[in-house]
Amino acid sequence: MATRLRPSSKRCAVIGGSGFLGRHLVEQLIARGYSVSVFDIRQSYELPGVTFHLGDLCDKQALLSALQGVSLVFHCASPAPSSDDRALFQKVNMDGTCTVLQACREAGVQKLVLTSSASVVFEGRDIKDGKEDLPYAKKPIDYYTETKIQQEKLVLAACDKEKGFLTVAIRPHGIFGPRDPQLVPTLVDAARKGKMKFIIGDGSNLVDFTFVENVVHGHILAAERLRPESPLCGQAYHITNDEPVHFWDFMSQVLVGLGYDAPRYHLPYWLVYGLALLLWLLALLLRPILQLQPTFTPMRVALAGTHHYYNCSRAKEDMGYKPLVGLQEAITRTVESYPHLRQGG
Ligand SMILES: NC(=O)C1=CN([C@@H]2O[C@H](COP(=O)(O)OP(=O)(O)OC[C@H]3O[C@@H](n4cnc5c(N)ncnc54)[C@H](O)[C@@H]3O)[C@@H](O)[C@H]2O)C=CC1
Numbered sequence: 001m002a003t004r005l006r007p008s009s010k011r012c013a014v015i016g017g018s019g020f021l022g023r024h025l026v027e028q029l030i031a032r033g034y035s036v037s038v039f040d041i042r043q044s045y046e047l048p049g050v051t052f053h054l055g056d057l058c059d060k061q062a063l064l065s066a067l068q069g070v071s072l073v074f075h076c077a078s079p080a081p082s083s084d085d086r087a088l089f090q091k092v093n094m095d096g097t098c099t100v101l102q103a104c105r106e107a108g109v110q111k112l113v114l115t116s117s118a119s120v121v122f123e124g125r126d127i128k129d130g131k132e133d134l135p136y137a138k139k140p141i142d143y144y145t146e147t148k149i150q151q152e153k154l155v156l157a158a159c160d161k162e163k164g165f166l167t168v169a170i171r172p173h174g175i176f177g178p179r180d181p182q183l184v185p186t187l188v189d190a191a192r193k194g195k196m197k198f199i200i201g202d203g204s205n206l207v208d209f210t211f212v213e214n215v216v217h218g219h220i221l222a223a224e225r226l227r228p229e230s231p232l233c234g235q236a237y238h239i240t241n242d243e244p245v246h247f248w249d250f251m252s253q254v255l256v257g258l259g260y261d262a263p264r265y266h267l268p269y270w271l272v273y274g275l276a277l278l279l280w281l282l283a284l285l286l287r288p289i290l291q292l293q294p295t296f297t298p299m300r301v302a303l304a305g306t307h308h309y310y311n312c313s314r315a316k317e318d319m320g321y322k323p324l325v326g327l328q329e330a331i332t333r334t335v336e337s338y339p340h341l342r343q344g345g
């Protein structure tokens with residue numbers, strides 16, 4: 001019979017630790033004296049104190065060997081939202097999360113912190129100051145959101161004080177910062193193709209964009225405050241910068257900071273949404289013969305043209321959360337971190 005290592009409270013694993021958020025989380029955990037095992041399908045860096053375990057989270061045996069002696073697990077792995085691959089999302093976010101839960105229980109893990117998403121309540125309509133008690137989206141706008149909802153439900157339902165296995169979900173929104181492979185690169189790519197001249201809607205919609213270091217701070221606070229007697233058990237928490245901003249002002253600041261023109265001309269929201277939907281259907285029909293990746297997906301158009309900002313007072317009250325980096329400093333640091341994406345760079 002395999003021997004089980006005694007879990008140590010400063011030994012943790014980060015599933016998805018090679019990704020954007022995962023790597024920032026790993027760096028901060030190391031700085032705080034944790035020893036970290038990264039479990040991911042790829043290795044994207046090396047860092048003293050970090051052990052890499054390459055594997056797919058759908059493979060329980062591979063997970064079990066990475067979770068030996070680990071008391072705390074962060075699960076922040078997911079296929080990229082842009083992949084739009086239903087089967088992959090179901091396999092990784094739903095079946096894979098069941099496997100993660102099973103492996104955690106078998107390995108004697110005591111705490112699991114899931115990176116969920118504030119989008120689990122977003123249906124493409126305005127959300128202003130949304131609290132955690134909003135119902136899950138009944139008609140999720142894409143497969144990513146659909147499976148993030150199921151994933152969060154699975155993890156929160158697995159919280160079991162009697163069995164000594166505690167879970168909590170963090171719901172960040174619009175994560176950005178150095179090394180983000182999604183928001184700034186997509187924006188710059190669209191600008192370089194001349195697609196960022198238009199503002200979708202009247203431009204007055206307020207949105208949360210959250211600096212990656214604040215998201216990391218929320219995760220670590222949640223892990224450290226998650227105890228049998230704490231209110232965190234089995235709960236979800238919004239983590240934002242607590243400074244909603246006009247979507248198009250944020251985009252313009254990043255674009256201008258990198259030397260591109262800010263979008264200027266307005267287009268009606270429903271017109272662009274309708275076109276994006278048509279394009280998405282066309283891409284779906286042509287998929288067997290042609291791989292189309294439209295920039296303006298229905299989800300992106302909805303995010304660009306509606307209000308979606310969230311209240312994070314539950315995290316403030318229950319875990320003492322407060323953003324560490326303000327939005328202006330965060331934008332400056334992010335823009336400076338992408339010299340290669342500058343106009344002409
Ligand atoms: N980027 C954002 O704005 C937001 C992200 N989130 C959530 O945050 C988490 C992290 O996202 P990012 O760091 O932005 O994404 P990312 O794509 O940079 O990182 C995800 C990591 O998961 C790994 N991964 C994917 N499938 C795997 C599998 N089957 N087995 C093992 N590892 C696998 C990838 O290799 C990658 O390193 C995700 O759960 C995402 O849903 C939530 C809200 C907003």
Ligand SMILES: CC(C)=CCC[C@@H](C)[C@H]1CC[C@H]2C3=C(CC[C@]12C)[C@@]1(C)CCC(=O)C[C@@H]1CC3
Binds near residue numbers: 175186295296301304
């Ligand atoms: C309109 C347009 C093409 C803008 C370019 C930027 C977008 C790529 C980002 C703007 C808001 C971002 C966002 C996400 C991905 C990147 C954006 C669409 C998420 C969908 C990532 C995963 C989540 O859980 C929610 C995020 C909401 C905001």
